[in-house]
Amino acid sequence: MTIKMQRKTLFLIAAAATALGTMTTEIAAAPAPLQGDAAATGVFTGRDKFGETSGEAMYRNVCAACHMPDAKGAEGAGMYPALAKNPKLEAGGYVLSVMMQGMNGMPPLGRMMTDEQAADVTNYVRTHFGNRYKDRMTPADAKAARPQ
Numbered sequence: 001m002t003i004k005m006q007r008k009t010l011f012l013i014a015a016a017a018t019a020l021g022t023m024t025t026e027i028a029a030a031p032a033p034l035q036g037d038a039a040a041t042g043v044f045t046g047r048d049k050f051g052e053t054s055g056e057a058m059y060r061n062v063c064a065a066c067h068m069p070d071a072k073g074a075e076g077a078g079m080y081p082a083l084a085k086n087p088k089l090e091a092g093g094y095v096l097s098v099m100m101q102g103m104n105g106m107p108p109l110g111r112m113m114t115d116e117q118a119a120d121v122t123n124y125v126r127t128h129f130g131n132r133y134k135d136r137m138t139p140a141d142a143k144a145a146r147p148q
């Protein structure tokens with residue numbers, strides 16, 4: 001309900017501003033700050049790839065929509081597990097495999113990333129939010145986790 005209203009409000013503002021000729025099409029087309037809707041955050045470079053160049057940016061723009069900016073997860077329409085202080089993240093291959101294969105409500109978002117992007121965001125979550133797993137996943141590890 002809240003999300004629908006936000007989207008509607010933004011459209012109304014954009015429509016009004018466009019009508020007044022005060023807004024470029026780029027701004028009028030700016031994405032709504034919606035949570036849980038990665039496709040609406042404008043992070044895609046093409047039809048099916050993310051453009052983020054750091055693990056941190058990827059986390060903020062993609063993962064945070066469901067796992068929350070503080071990575072503590074959320075409960076509501078679904079159960080979004082905390083990535084913060086999550087012992088399962090010790091296995092970097094587990095993170096990569098969840099991202100590449102998906103798991104129930106977790107979409108296989110890694111398939112929309114390069115091997116490097118997938119390794120970067122994996123390393124980011126494994127070294128932030130109270131996680132201290134220093135061994136780094138490489139693009140080769142990411143590649144190996146993709147569905148064959």
Ligand code: HEC
Nearest residue numbers: 062063065066079080081088095098103104105106107109
């Ligand atoms: C559309 C919502 C959504 C987005 C976006 C999302 N996740 Fe998830 N994620 C989930 C859900 C739901 C689960 C729980 C799946 C289950 O337990 O069956 C999950 C589970 C996980 C797990 C397993 C956690 C555990 O304790 O077993 C990891 C790791 C993970 N996500 C990483 C990520 C990363 C990294 C990103 C960003 C690239 C991301 N997720 C983006 C919804 C999402």
